[in-house]
Amino acid sequence: MSRKTGLGRGLDALLSENDEGFSGDYAEDRQEMFAEVDYEGPVPKHDTVVKLALDKLAASPGQPRKNFDEAELQELADSICEHGVIQPIIAADSGDGTYIIIAGERRTRAARIAGLDEIPAIIREYTDQKRLEVSLIENIQRSDLNPIEEAAAYKNLMDFSGLSQEELAARVGKNRSTVANSLRLLKLSAEMQKSLESGGISPGHARALLSVTDQSLREKLFREITGKGHSVREAEKRASALNAPPPIREEDTEKQAARRSPEIIEMEERFIEKLGTKVSIEGGTEKGRIYIEYYSLEDLDRLYGLLVPPTSV
Secondary structure (H helix, E strand, C coil): CCCCCCCHHHHHHHHCCCCCCCCCCCCCCHHHHHHHCCCCCCCCCCCCEEEEEHHHEEECCCCCCCCCCHHHHHHHHHHHHHHCCCCCEEEEECCCCCEEEEECHHHHHHHHHCCCCEEEEEECCCCHHHHHHHHHHHHHHCCCCCHHHHHHHHHHHHHHHCCCHHHHHHHHCCCHHHHHHHHHHHHCCHHHHHHHHHCCCCHHHHHHHHCCCCHHHHHHHHHHHHHHCCCHHHHHHHHHHHHCCCCCCHHHHHHHHHHCCHHHHHHHHHHHHHHCCCEEEEECCCCEEEEECCCCHHHHHHHHHHHCCCCCC
16 A cells, blocks of 8 residues: 655656656556555656666766665665566666666665666656756655755755745645754754764754754753753753853842942932832943833832823813
């Protein structure tokens, strides 16, 4: 049974362009082929499946996924040895006798491990932008990207095609907030990104780190997470504590008071005497703020009567 995702229509639209006549031994199994790629929607028509030599295939420069799990590749290779390559890859003619893999990098690698010489393929012509879109959508739909690879893929597509976050989200079938949160991961340091890629920290840890605005404190929290094994909840609590302003020391208050002019101090005392409550003046002789405290609704009403004289009829 194929997995349902929210990206079927986007992939359908991309794969349905520039169709050619379909032929070969794959016609009867075509619906099953597209189910294997976790693809939702009608199967594109009029494709021609050919066999390409594996040594003529090269990875796409825009391939979002950089890391391939060797154990998973071996499992797929074992399956290919037993059942063959069920789903053809998609490739583009580079014009020099070689082909660029648009979709199916993982299948191609597994086929090489399985010892095959050639692989079934559908040849398409794509612009560079469309090639990147297909590669991105296929990998996201198959959940093959780690968080940093996904974020980098979003950024590459936005930079290359000039898409906004809203447009990109619509193109790949994601919420705009999901895309925005993914892109924020690229604000982490290279070491933090590498740790997230390898599983040293989780996406929850990454969000806690990003909530710390001070770079040195963010680095401190990262060391605590990796060194002490903080859970996500513990990391969030530490992030909140690190973001809190430092307590005002008594000596700092005394120094601030010493810097105030005598005129401001005298004016503050006169306010207190006149209003009968605590009054604080922050600032200097040019500008500042006055804070007047009240302790009940009656007290506030009393202060209002002092500060706002009644209007005469």
